[in-house]
Amino acid sequence: MGYKTILVHCDASRGTAGRLRIAADLADRFGGHVIGLHVRHAFQAPAFTDAGPAMDSLYRSYETAVKAEEAMATAAFRDAVGNQGISGEWRVVDGYVDEILAAEARVADLVIVGQAEPDSPPTATPVDLAEDIAMAAECPVLIVPYIGAAKPPGKTVMLCWNDSREAKHAAVGALPLLMAADKAIVLIIDPKVGRDREEPGADVAIWLARHGVKVAVQRDTAADSDVGGVILSRAADHDVDLIVMGIYGHSRMRERVLGGASRTLLASMTAPLLVAH
Secondary structure, three states: OOOOEEEEEOOOOOHHHHHHHHHHHHHHHHOOEEEEEEEEOOOOOOOOOOOOHHHHHHHHHHHHHHHHHHHHHHHHHHHHOHHHOOOEEEEEEEOOHHHHHHHHHHHOOEEEEEOOOOOOOOOOOOOOHHHHHHHHOOOOEEEEOOOOOOOOOOOEEEEEOOOOHHHHHHHHHOHHHHHHOOEEEEEEEOOOOOOOOOOOOHHHHHHHHHOOOOEEEEEEOOHHHOHHHHHHHHHHHOOOOEEEEEOOEEEEOOEEEEOHHHHHHHHHOOOOEEEEO
16 A cells, blocks of 8 residues: 555746655655656736737747746756656646646546745746645645655654544545554544544544554644644644645635635645645
């Protein structure tokens, strides 16, 4: 059991190299195959520009920029995967990155994307790409902080558990990493009495233990409903290198509406975040 097909979004940002290093490490650990995907964004002419020399100049500038971005992404893939003896392939596609990445994710075991970078240029990857893919993908999505990860994820893993469908999907998606972890923490915030009566989290801990996961349960409370802040604090307390959580919300006219904890972690993540919807 593991991640045999790992799809990585590769743009011209500084975060691509870090995402590819994580993908290469996971492929090495689980005998997987890395697919690096670069999407060339379509040319969009300004509405106020007439056809003619001005348009030709704009298109030449667009082509120059697109080729430079592709070259940077290609070099990052070659350095992290191609030159390291990792099984992999490089794909370049024209179109809209959110649509293409979501479609390609249907035949992947894991998708790796990056957290939005602050002050990114208008032509860069959409700032809500990680959010869109997390909501659309059929497989787990690993979101890497734009500053990268201090160490490969998977030694100390924290599963955020609220007994929801989304949390279960995330736990199943992270199971290969949970099973291989030195320590797995099930974090339950503001636990409610449920199937396990006085011991919230006991049932999921037993389920994980049957898979060989070295698991411990931590119960906590959130002040002023700041669940995301509590998650980040506990991740720092335990030196967590991977946070696992279900992400929930809905789409209305392509506007994503997420839960508060999801928004907090996507904005302020300090470690890679594995999510499922």
